[in-house]
Every structure is written in structure tokens, then in C-alpha cells.
Amino acid sequence: METNKEFRHYLLGFVLATVLTIIPFTLVATVGGKIAFFALILCAILQLIVHLRYFLHLSFKGQQREDLQLVMFTGLILLIMIGGTVWVLGDLYNRM
Template identity: 50%
Template structure:
């Protein structure tokens, strides 16, 4: 089995893809370390902490979609984006419905303990 030499265009594409993965890894690492550092080493208000963790999580999802799954807003990737948006819609419906049912059951079973 012989190793084929990459021409200049393929080598450039390979370096660009590797650079994209390194950027994605670095951004994902930073977006993981920010909430960890805030929880472990600071004493900020709980609501501010939750908002910061949520924002970092949403940005990290976008980073993963862009740098690792290569989902962009380009015309040729429109089907992938629609598939992901449909999946998010289904997950929101499932999670929202589950929470709705659980809180309704909680209110019916223990009405005196509601805040």
C-alpha cells in the first residue's frame, strides 16, 4: 500500500480543517472552564451564576455545531440545519411537556407545599 502525496490544494484544505478543529477545541475548553471557575473560585449571586452557565452552554452548542459538525448557514448545508432545528423543537416539546406534567402532578398531590 503506497502513501499518496497530497497536492497543494488538498494539503491546504487539510491544514485549514485541522486549524478549525484546534479552534473548536480551544473555544470548547474555555467555555467549559469559565463556569467551572465561577462555581469553584468565586462567590457571586446564584442567578448571575445560572445565567452565565446557560449562556456558556448555548455558545458551546454553537461552537460544536460550527467547528466539529461543520453546520453553517450556507445554502448547501440547509438540510442539516433544518434537521437540527427540528430535533431541538422535538426536545423542547418533550422536556416542556414533562415539566408541565410533573409540576401539575406536584400541585395536585401536595397543594399546601407550593411556594
């Protein structure tokens, strides 16, 4: 039934997000180091996708308007501005 399908959709997103939260917290509290760092970044990116997909209902199919492009354009702007800031100031720091 449509009703149950939508409910399960949210619940699946919630379970995935919970797992992707527990993994980095456990790794940082116990293992630490480089492995935890890379796992942390990977889990964060995966969880962002889970939230956009299951809670905010964004997907590559079924979007009639340029909704996904709006989000991806914002992502590009963020990438340029944050990446640029860190790059320029990191470079200055290394020259000091």
C-alpha cells in the same frame, strides 16, 4: 492551504470549547448564586453551538440537503417533550 485551514478550524473550536468550559466551572467553584446560574446556561448553549459548528460542520450556508432542518426539527421535538414534561409536572407539584 486547504489542509491547514481545516486543521485550524478544529483547533479554534477546541480553544473556544475549552474557554466555555472553564468559565462555568470557575464560577460555580468560586462565585455561585444567580450570576453563576445564568452564566452556566449561556456557556452551555454557546458551547453546543461551537461543537455543532466546528466539530460537526453544521452551518447555515453550504448545506445542500435539509441537514440543518433535521437537527432543528429534533431540537423542536426535544423542546416540546422536555418543556412539556417539566411544565405539566411542575404545575402538579405546585398544586400539591
